[in-house]
Amino acid sequence: MSRTFISLLLAACLLGMSLPARPYTNQYTSNSNLIRWSSNTITIAFSTSLSSPGANIKPGTDVVGTVRRALLRWSEAANIQFVETSSAQQDVGQDGVNLITIADTPTNRNVFANGGENQARTRVFFDPNTGLISEADIVINPAVGGRSSYGFSTDGTDDTFDLEATFTHEIGHLLGLNHSGVIGATMQPRQGRNFNMSGINAPALTMRTLEDDDLAGIRALYGQRTPQTVGTLNGHVNYGAGAHVWAENAASGHVFGSAITKSDGSYEIQQLPPGQYRVGCEFLDEPVVAAEIAPNSGPFAGIGAQPAFMTVEGQTTVNPGAVTTLNLTVNTGSAPTLHPAVFGVNGLLIASPTQIAAGETARLYVGGFGVDAVTATGFSFNTPFITIDRNSYQVENNAAFGVTYPIVSFNITVADTGKFGDYSLRMQRPDTGEISYLVGGLALDPYVQYVELNPIDRNDFFVTQQYLDFLFRQPDQAGFNAWLNVLNNCSDVHNDPTCDRILVSSSFFGSPEFQLKGYFVYRFYKLAFNRLPTYAEVIPDMISVTGQTQQEVFQKRAAFANNFVQRPAFVSLYGALSNTDFVNTLMARYSLTQITTPDPQNPDGTQKVTLTNADLINGLNAGTLTRAQVVRAIADSDQVFQLEFNQAFVYMQYVGYLRRDPEPAGYQGWLNYLNTHPTDSRTMVRGFVDSAEYRSRFGQP
Numbered sequence: 200m201s202r203t204f205i206s207l208l209l210a211a212c213l214l215g216m217s218l219p220a221r222p223y224t225n226q227y228t229s230n231s232n233l234i235r236w237s238s239n240t241i242t243i244a245f246s247t248s249l250s251s252p253g254a255n256i257k258p259g260t261d262v263v264g265t266v267r268r269a270l271l272r273w274s275e276a277a278n279i280q281f282v283e284t285s286s287a288q289q290d291v292g293q294d295g296v297n298l299i300t301i302a303d304t305p306t307n308r309n310v311f312a313n314g315g316e317n318q319a320r321t322r323v324f325f326d327p328n329t330g331l332i333s334e335a336d337i338v339i340n341p342a343v344g345g346r347s348s349y350g351f352s353t354d355g356t357d358d359t360f361d362l363e364a365t366f367t368h369e370i371g372h373l374l375g376l377n378h379s380g381v382i383g384a385t386m387q388p389r390q391g392r393n394f395n396m397s398g399i400n401a402p403a404l405t406m407r408t409l410e411d412d413d414l415a416g417i418r419a420l421y422g423q424r425t426p427q428t429v430g431t432l433n434g435h436v437n438y439g440a441g442a443h444v445w446a447e448n449a450a451s452g453h454v455f456g457s458a459i460t461k462s463d464g465s466y467e468i469q470q471l472p473p474g475q476y477r478v479g480c481e482f483l484d485e486p487v488v489a490a491e492i493a494p495n496s497g498p499f500a501g502i503g504a505q506p507a508f509m510t511v512e513g514q515t516t517v518n519p520g521a522v523t524t525l526n527l528t529v530n531t532g533s534a535p536t537l538h539p540a541v542f543g544v545n546g547l548l549i550a551s552p553t554q555i556a557a558g559e560t561a562r563l564y565v566g567g568f569g570v571d572a573v574t575a576t577g578f579s580f581n582t583p584f585i586t587i588d589r590n591s592y593q594v595e596n597n598a599a600f601g602v603t604y605p606i607v608s609f610n611i612t613v614a615d616t617g618k619f620g621d622y623s624l625r626m627q628r629p630d631t632g633e634i635s636y637l638v639g640g641l642a643l644d645p646y647v648q649y650v651e652l653n654p655i656d657r658n659d660f661f662v663t664q665q666y667l668d669f670l671f672r673q674p675d676q677a678g679f680n681a682w683l684n685v686l687n688n689c690s691d692v693h694n695d696p697t698c699d700r701i702l703v704s705s706s707f708f709g710s711p712e713f714q715l716k717g718y719f720v721y722r723f724y725k726l727a728f729n730r731l732p733t734y735a736e737v738i739p740d741m742i743s744v745t746g747q748t749q750q751e752v753f754q755k756r757a758a759f760a761n762n763f764v765q766r767p768a769f770v771s772l773y774g775a776l777s778n779t780d781f782v783n784t785l786m787a788r789y790s791l792t793q794i795t796t797p798d799p800q801n802p803d804g805t806q807k808v809t810l811t812n813a814d815l816i817n818g819l820n821a822g823t824l825t826r827a828q829v830v831r832a833i834a835d836s837d838q839v840f841q842l843e844f845n846q847a848f849v850y851m852q853y854v855g856y857l858r859r860d861p862e863p864a865g866y867q868g869w870l871n872y873l874n875t876h877p878t879d880s881r882t883m884v885r886g887f888v889d890s891a892e893y894r895s896r897f898g899q900p
């Protein structure tokens with residue numbers, strides 16, 4: 200396999216010279232006032248240049264639409280509204296207009312005259328006494344190019360910056376945010392270029408979507424858009440400005456927020472969902488350095504000039520509506536020896552976030568001085584969603600990559616239930632115990648094309664998800680259009696029983712196709728083993744009976760039945776039984792003496808027959824029925840279908856919506872509800888569709 204090395208993409212976007220401080224890091228005036236807009240409604244003037252992009256932007260790019268999407272990402276995330284106006288103005292300047300421009304003019308080029316590869320620049324003008332912003336402008340660098348001559352695109356074109364990611368980042372500055380030390384955050388200082396060469400397609404789009412660290416930052420400034428319970432973590436580090444403190448959920452490994460210590464050693468992370476947290480504190484060298492976070496002034500005086508220290512870890516609980524204090528002690532007397540600086544999958548080494556996908560297996564490369572002192576067992580992810588194949592660990596030939604620092608690599612697998620978010624790679628030397636992290640460097644970010652904070656709020660996404668979760672296939676166009684039409688014409692998609700999401704979703708459980716697949720598989724487990732299938736069992740089984748045509752599904756159902764009775768668990772239970780005991784045991788499961796069921800000789804047909812225990816036993820003895828046919832005949836009978844319906848309905852809520860096994864108490868609770876309110880399945884379905892657990896599969900709950 201060809202390995203491609205990408206040198207450090209030092210694409211730090213420099214900040215307006217008129218702005219002395221850049222703060223999820225807030226910005227402060229020199230007298231420590233927060234920099235922010237006084238109003239939550241901000242008027243933005245779209246320069247007419249957005250409609251006539253220059254040579255730096257890929258022809259055909261919808262720049263106006265891109266800016267609107269970038270603005271929407273922030274206004275969906277916090278209590279902010281943008282009012283769009285138009286302006287013939289091309290040049291940035293302090294003139295009372297909040298301008299977004301891409302014009303290639305001498306004035307705009309001059310903004311970038313200080314060198315470096317800066318994609319864009321945001322200039323924020325504020326009152327130095329109060330910190331209140333009076334004006335902010337964004338300009339895209341007209342001089343940025345690439346292998347394709349232009350430097351920006353929105354379609355992942357090789358060697359371009361994603362223009363939407365650039366705008367989203369710059370709008371964060373316009374709102375008052377500074378850079379973040381979380382590598383996967385949109386406000387991280389370095390934007391990677393899209394890469395698509397040598398058979399490796401690695402679009403760098405994840406900075407489009409706001410990560411939890413960005414959300415914590417913007418909500419701390421402007422408040423939440425939809426109420427969510429949060430708490431605050433603060434404390435003190437025995438250090439000056441620039442120690443990076445971050446908080447990741449102890450159970451999921453999800454990085455939720457971060458802060459940089461001020462000159463007095465204090466830090467604060469607001470807007471954290473309640474829970475147990477692992478808190479780390481690191482010295483910022485590569486891939487984000489402290490000097491990129493905030494300028495050396497005001498409350499951050501001394502940032503970037505402090506001595507290095509080894510990473511330390513702590514643990515604490517964040518409670519709803521409360522402030523938790525966690526003080527951390529670092530040792531500046533012993534400099535770190537671990538300096539992970541670049542990383543990536545499939546041969547790429549970059550200093551910006553690496554996007555991974557649920558269900559994916561990839562080879563992860565980590566480069567930087569000292570990383571080869573960490574052995575295979577020293578690397579770990581603090582999340583159940585990513586596992587390392589330690590046998591695959593190897594130290595790479597770094598000369599082949601053209602670098603002087605060591606590189607190690609190993610295979611990682613992302614669980615198919617992995618949730619969106621940023622995850623950290625942890626490494627620890629076996630000899631000294633020294634720890635280091637790539638904080639939030641791996642981004643599980645499947646929804647970069649959706650501008651909504653949670654794409655499940657889109658009707659088209661919702662309908663598609665019903666097909667995927669309950670029928671295990673992509674929607675067919677006619678069915679998709681029909682259901683989308685129902686929702687699009689519904690007076691209230693959340694509460695109109697004739698057309699809302701609950702009706703649509705329930706219809707998938709009730710559909711003949713689901714009955715042929717999921718409910719079919721489910722009944723085999725209940726009948727044979729007198730228990731629910733586990734999530735790990737039922738998903739592959741349901742997929743195994745999914746086909747393109749009805750004929751294919753029929754063949755697969757027959758194969759499933761034949762396979763099921765050969766499984767070791769089935770054989771160990773029934774293999775030694777006589778035909779009589781076999782039939783009687785299965786029929787006794789539901790106290791049945793006869794069944795009405797599809798003709799076992801044509802089990803997918805509409806013809807039904809009535810069979811007694813004796814009929815089934817005689818069929819087995821005469822060789823006209825197989826045990827697989829008997830199990831299927833009983834499982835497919837009208838009697839078992841009716842008796843299991845409510846149980847399966849509840850069970851499939853867990854499997855389809857939550858992608859996991861039910862917890863016994865919750866399962867029993869919903870089953871009791873359904874049994875005592877037989878006409879009100881809506882309450883149960885609503886409980887799942889509106890749950891934070893379901894919604895958090897796709898984005899912000």
Ligand SMILES: [Zn+2]
Nearest residue numbers: 212368372388
């Ligand atoms: Zn920036």
